[in-house]
Amino acid sequence: MVEMGREVYRQIVEEMGHFYVCGDCTMAESVYQKLKAIIKEHGKFSDQEVETLMIQMRDENRYHEDIFGITLRTEKSTGRPGRRSKTD
DSSP, rough: OOOHHHHHHHIIISSSEEEEEOOHHHHHHHHHHHHHHHHHOOOOOOOOHHHHHHHHHHHHHHEEEEEEEESSOHHHHHHHHHOOOOOO
């Protein structure tokens, strides 16, 4: 992911793409932190700007997590609330 950082940034930020993470919680946190670092580096964002963008992506249902088969943010598909973003 780091090697393709510029392309990841372009697709996620510039093209308003979606990002999917599937795996255990340790790996998911590592991927989350790595994505934040990529966005910060290639977008020249501050720490606060990156955090705001990550929250925005979750709020827009563009950041998806499936950790050990438990889909988070599932409210739209199941009618039941999943994990909320920091703004909820």
